[in-house]
Amino acid sequence: MKDGVNGVALAVFIFFFLAVTVMGFLAARWRKAENEHSLDEWGLGGRSFGTWVTWFLLGGDLYTAYTFVAVPAAIYAAGAAGFFAVPYTILVYPLIFTFLPRLWSVSHKHGYVTTSDFVRGRFGSKGLSLAVAVTGILATMPYIALQLVGIQAVLDVMGVGGGEDTNWFVKDLPLLIAFGVLAAYTYSSGLRAPALIAFVKDTLIYIVIAVAIIYIPIKLGGFDDIFAKAGEAFSQTNPATGKPRGALAPAEPGQWTYATLALGSALALFMYPHSITATLSSRSREVIRRNTTILPLYSLMLGLLALLGFMAIAAGVKVTNGQLAIPQLFEDMFPSWFAGVAFAAIGIGALVPAAIMSIAAANLFTRNIYKDFIKPDATPAQETRVSKLVSLLVKVGALVFVLTMDKTVAINFQLLGGIWILQTFPALVGGLFTRWFHRWALLAGWAVGMVYGTVAAYGVASPTQAHFGGSSKEIPGIGEIGYIGLTAFVINIVVTVVLTFVLRAAKAPDGIDETKPSDYTADAGDPGVAVELPPATAGAGH
Amino acid sequence: MSDERTREPVVTPARVAIGLCLIAPFVAMLWVGSYAKVDPAFIGIPFFYWYQMLWVPLSAVLTVTAYKLWQRDQRGRAGSSSASAKGGASE
Numbered sequence: 001m002k003d004g005v006n007g008v009a010l011a012v013f014i015f016f017f018l019a020v021t022v023m024g025f026l027a028a029r030w031r032k033a034e035n036e037h038s039l040d041e042w043g044l045g046g047r048s049f050g051t052w053v054t055w056f057l058l059g060g061d062l063y064t065a066y067t068f069v070a071v072p073a074a075i076y077a078a079g080a081a082g083f084f085a086v087p088y089t090i091l092v093y094p095l096i097f098t099f100l101p102r103l104w105s106v107s108h109k110h111g112y113v114t115t116s117d118f119v120r121g122r123f124g125s126k127g128l129s130l131a132v133a134v135t136g137i138l139a140t141m142p143y144i145a146l147q148l149v150g151i152q153a154v155l156d157v158m159g160v161g162g163g164e165d166t167n168w169f170v171k172d173l174p175l176l177i178a179f180g181v182l183a184a185y186t187y188s189s190g191l192r193a194p195a196l197i198a199f200v201k202d203t204l205i206y207i208v209i210a211v212a213i214i215y216i217p218i219k220l221g222g223f224d225d226i227f228a229k230a231g232e233a234f235s236q237t238n239p240a241t242g243k244p245r246g247a248l249a250p251a252e253p254g255q256w257t258y259a260t261l262a263l264g265s266a267l268a269l270f271m272y273p274h275s276i277t278a279t280l281s282s283r284s285r286e287v288i289r290r291n292t293t294i295l296p297l298y299s300l301m302l303g304l305l306a307l308l309g310f311m312a313i314a315a316g317v318k319v320t321n322g323q324l325a326i327p328q329l330f331e332d333m334f335p336s337w338f339a340g341v342a343f344a345a346i347g348i349g350a351l352v353p354a355a356i357m358s359i360a361a362a363n364l365f366t367r368n369i370y371k372d373f374i375k376p377d378a379t380p381a382q383e384t385r386v387s388k389l390v391s392l393l394v395k396v397g398a399l400v401f402v403l404t405m406d407k408t409v410a411i412n413f414q415l416l417g418g419i420w421i422l423q424t425f426p427a428l429v430g431g432l433f434t435r436w437f438h439r440w441a442l443l444a445g446w447a448v449g450m451v452y453g454t455v456a457a458y459g460v461a462s463p464t465q466a467h468f469g470g471s472s473k474e475i476p477g478i479g480e481i482g483y484i485g486l487t488a489f490v491i492n493i494v495v496t497v498v499l500t501f502v503l504r505a506a507k508a509p510d511g512i513d514e515t516k517p518s519d520y521t522a523d524a525g526d527p528g529v530a531v532e533l534p535p536a537t538a539g540a541g542h
Numbered sequence: 543m544s545d546e547r548t549r550e551p552v553v554t555p556a557r558v559a560i561g562l563c564l565i566a567p568f569v570a571m572l573w574v575g576s577y578a579k580v581d582p583a584f585i586g587i588p589f590f591y592w593y594q595m596l597w598v599p600l601s602a603v604l605t606v607t608a609y610k611l612w613q614r615d616q617r618g619r620a621g622s623s624s625a626s627a628k629g630g631a632s633e
Contacts, residue, residue: 080578086594087571090601094564097605223586248580249590255574263572289609296602303595307587 005159006331012340013158013347016204017178020197020348024185027192038380039113042190043363043387045281047108051290053195054282057356058291059298060198061278062089062269065150065350066143066414068205068305073322075309079234079246081254083306084261089299091266097292100270101285102432102520108280109519114360115276115428116368122431124511125439126372131446132424133368136273137394139417140361143272144398145410147350147357149323151178152402154343157327172403178347183395186355187388191281194355201352204345206301208330212342213304216311216333229314256480257472264486268422273360274353285523323407354395362391412468416457419471419485423449426496432520439511441499449492456484556615563608567601 040047049057067085074082103118112118115136120129155174185193220226227248234246250258269275282288312329319325330342366387371378378386401410427442462469475482570576571594580588 080590083591083594086598090567090571090594090597093605094567094601094608097564097608224583225586227583227586227588248588249578250574251578252575255578258578259572259574263568289612293602293606293609296598296605299598300595303591303598307591 006336006339008336009331009340009343010158010160012337013154013344016200016341016344016348017181020200020351021181021185023196023200024181024189024193027185027196028189030192030196037384039363039366039383039387040111040380042384043113043359044277045191045195047281047283049195049282049287051282051287051294054278054287054291055294056198056202057195057278057281058275058295060194060201060349060352061274061356062353063205063298063302063349064143064147064353065154065346066146067302068346068349069150069153069323069326070146071302071306072309072312072326075306076312076317076325077246077322079230079248079310080250081246081258082309083303084258084265086299086303086306087258087262088265088269089302090296091262092269093292093295095266096270097289099429099432100279100288100292103276103428104279104282104285104288105522106432106515106519109522110515113280114273114364114367115271115424116364119427119431120368120372121514122435123427123439123442124513125443128427128439128443128446129368129372131443132427133364135420135424135446135450136271136364137361139421140273140357141394141398142401142410142413142417143274144354144357144361144395145401146414147354148175148179148398148402149407149410150350151175151347153321153323154327154346157324157331158343175402176399178351179395179399182351182354183392186358186391186395190388191277191356191359194352194359195281197348197355198352201345201348204341205349208342208345209301209304211338212308212311212330212333216308216315216329219333220311220314226310226314230310233313253481256475256478256482260475260482260486261472264422264483264489265418267425267489268418268485271421271424271428273364274357277356277360277363354398358391358394358398359387361394362387362389365390408465412465415468415471416454419453419457419488420450422485422489423453423492425489426493430496435513436500437496438500438503438508440508441496441503444499445492445494445496448495449488452491453484453488456488460484554615556611560608560611560615563604563611566604567597570597570600 071082071085074085076082103115106112106122107118110117110121112121114133116129116133119132120126123129152175160174217223217226231248234248235244237244247254270279279288282291308326308329312325315329315332317325317328317332319328327343327346330339334342366383370386371383375382423446426437426445430437430442456473457471458467460469460471460473461467471484472481473484473487474480475487577590577593579590582589584592
């Protein structure tokens with residue numbers, strides 16, 4: 001890392017940062033509806049977003065700063081194994097094509113804001129709904145923390161993160177400022193702020209990737225050279241493990257891991273509260289289906305981005321912390337002003353998902369803990385106020401997490417979060433298609449999956465960590481190494497199915513289902529759905 | 543997935559095709575052994591990487607096909623009534 005502050009890059013970064021800050025506050029006026037003190041308005045942008053806004057919002061939401069830093073970092077560290085993010089995102093879209101439109105329809109019909117709302121309505125079980133809500137909040141918190149880690153990485157490379165010996169306040173001041181601004185406009189504008197900022201974020205990201213993928217290989221002598229150098233680097237023995245550092249294609253034993261990680265992550269992605277928040281903010285069922293056909297553009301970008309990991313190796317970037325590999329590559333390769341643009345892209349790339357995640361977690365708390373258990377007669381205005389406050393608390397929590405604990409703690413929890421959130425799949429997606437599962441069986445399956453996943457992940461050691469050293473472990477009964485989350489998910493389903501048979505035979509009381517089969521296929525314009533759409537804004541485009 | 547179970551069969555050739563379009567990416571991507579190799583390279587990028595990236599547009603085309611087939615299927619089922627075709631009107 002170079003010493004001192006990169007002035008030009010920093011100026012460009014600050015320019016973009018100020019621009020999106022202004023946008024964030026102005027967003028409150030964008031497509032404003034009459035009834036602004038409802039959770040539908042603050043937390044779901046009035047459920048009014050069309051195809052393109054939803055596309056930017058979902059893209060901005062799912063492809064986070066941490067993704068941009070971590071995916072190439074994984075490639076930089078180990079090669080092929082890190083590329084699983086690409087098949088993972090390929091599998092997401094055919095998967096959500098089948099179930100998200102149903103969730104959209106039933107949510108619009110019954111005014112559900114969160115997945116837990118749906119689970120409670122479908123299964124008539126506050127306990128199951130609480131389990132889903134708590135899992136969602138637990139899984140989201142470390143994810144927000146990782147967005148701050150992403151900003152830190154950029155600040156470090158620009159030289160404003162400070163060295164190890166600077167005063168902690170000076171060192172963390174830029175992060176505190178970024179954080180304060182984010183918290184303020186999320187509070188005032190709700191989901192409209194990240195929706196508007198997502199335009200800037202994604203435009204910058206696409207420009208940076210397009211330039212990087214052409215400009216850097218030219219400077220490095222083409223892909224042939226890049227991969228030759230990377231192959232050489234991977235064949236070197238890692239002193240910590242005694243094995244080669246990585247490979248250009250996964251060897252036989254790694255293929256199960258690769259496939260189970262891709263599948264498990266794909267199943268988990270749309271269980272995250274923030275993905276659902278972005279989905280429910282769209283104005284029609286068709287918007288979602290259409291989005292599953294255009295969202296893969298982001299997967300392509302992710303693939304190209306992953307290749308930057310190889311370029312970092314070929315360019316001779318040497319960092320001890322893999323997270324810094326890509327920001328450092330940009331700093332080394334690009335002229336200062338364009339490095340500033342790239343850093344701004346990553347920095348803003350952290351703000352959008354952090355805002356949506358905190359809104360999603362706040363909605364879960366308000367709807368499924370506050371309203372269900374603390375104050376059942378809360379008015380929409382009270383709900384909105386609580387949600388706004390909780391969105392602040394969640395972010396402060398994430399900040400404290402990042403500032404007080406080691407980065408690896410956030411990463412460990414994020415890894416656990418993925419395993420946990422996958423355990424809500426049977427209740428949510430199962431519930432969208434069938435009412436056969438018994439609510440108590442789903443709760444038991446969830447509990448077993450959570451416990452197995454946590455214990456298994458705790459037991460994974462790596463050369464640098466005794467616990468939580470990775471997310472894959474031997475699959476019981478098969479003997480191959482696979483993603484723990486997926487194993488826990490299979491166990492979860494087995495428990496759910498077996499117990500459902502038992503409970504049905506024992507005639508255990510079934511909860512009340514407030515949904516009808518036709519609710520799952522309703523679209524905007526149908527009776528009972530149209531009333532929720534704010535008039536006049538729907539056709540206004542963007 | 544439809545409510546018009548009274549007259550029309552649930553499984554139709556179009557729906558089988560929709561299912562195949564949606565399942566194909568899973569088969570291709572989860573069968574890692576079929577593409578875990580370096581050669582043939584494309585402009586210097588090993589097979590492993592360009593093959594998976596090729597599947598991004600491929601799977602998008604398959605999802606679009608499934609989407610179009612589904613729209614036609616729903617329009618056919620709705621017959622004279624209107625509901626499902628409406629979403630297509632707003633771009």
